[in-house]
Amino acid sequence: MKLSTRGRYGLRAMFELARHYGEGPLSIKNIARRQNISEHYLEQLIAALKKKGLVRSIRGSQGGYILSRKPGDIKVGDIIRALEGPIAPVECVRDNDSETCSRTDICVARTVWKKVKDSIIEVLDTTTLEDMCNEEEKIRKEKERFMYYI
């Protein structure tokens, strides 16, 4: 049950954009270098993010990408969904409708997967890019304090 690089790289790229929110566009080359991701590959990921309206592009020289809304309004879940499709450990719990499986035994497994799905979504949809920025700041300060005492 691994997340592919799409989701991982994508989140890192979006985090990079969040860190520089309000400072003008960041180019793919720039993001790719900072996060150590293949440029062309990242291009495709960002295209998917753009399609879902999470980023806006500015074309031409000195162009690049910016978040389409403030970091606090972008959930990690939005990013993962944009890049990996619906969040669901198995197909049969993808949609939230009440379709029941034909066989009870399968349904019981389904109950487990449903719980897993809900718990994943709970985490991803209660964490925003802003939270991640705050977290980073916290870590930075802790490190600083640590250095002080050396």
Next chain:
Amino acid sequence: MKLSTRGRYGLRAMFELARHYGEGPLSIKNIARRQNISEHYLEQLIAALKKKGLVRSIRGSQGGYILSRKPGDIKVGDIIRALEGPIAPVECVRDNDSETCSRTDICVARTVWKKVKDSIIEVLDTTTLEDMCNEEEKIRKEKERFMYYI
């Protein structure tokens, strides 16, 4: 972030064994037929489960497999781990040690994945095969009551 058939089939097979716990061994052919899984493929999955000590085999004619302990003592997490390896959405949170990433930005993403991992494990390790059997029974009873009123 999908679970492969290994985990899905494996859980269904184990559930099948749980349903028949105490009734003697169930052959692969039997399980495969009941759960509609390729025999040879299931064989490989069960081999992995056996290696991890979750099932015991009885060789020869009339042989098959039985759970190595009672359904209440087998967590869904045990099964998934046996078939898919460590439960972790990304590599860097696989082990519970305190290895910190060299780059802070990655670490922040890591914090998110760590939370996801913990929430998945929480669900999978608090659900046993017995729970699934009880769940099935509950569903069965509900259906029965429903039929009664028609």
Next chain:
DNA sequence: GCTAATTCCTACTATATTTCTCGGCCTTTA
């Protein structure tokens, strides 16, 4: 002891998915 049922084992294959590359066109700023 023979036969049928069944586990056990190793290898192989086909397909799908993921990850990344290539090359070129279009847009905008300096």
Next chain:
DNA sequence: TAAAGGCCGAGAAATATAGTAGGAATTAGC
């Protein structure tokens, strides 16, 4: 008008998944 940078589609390479094939070893029952 040149350089920076987004946009786009095809496809290559690597890896993982899902399954196949075939046969050896073991045991119950006759």
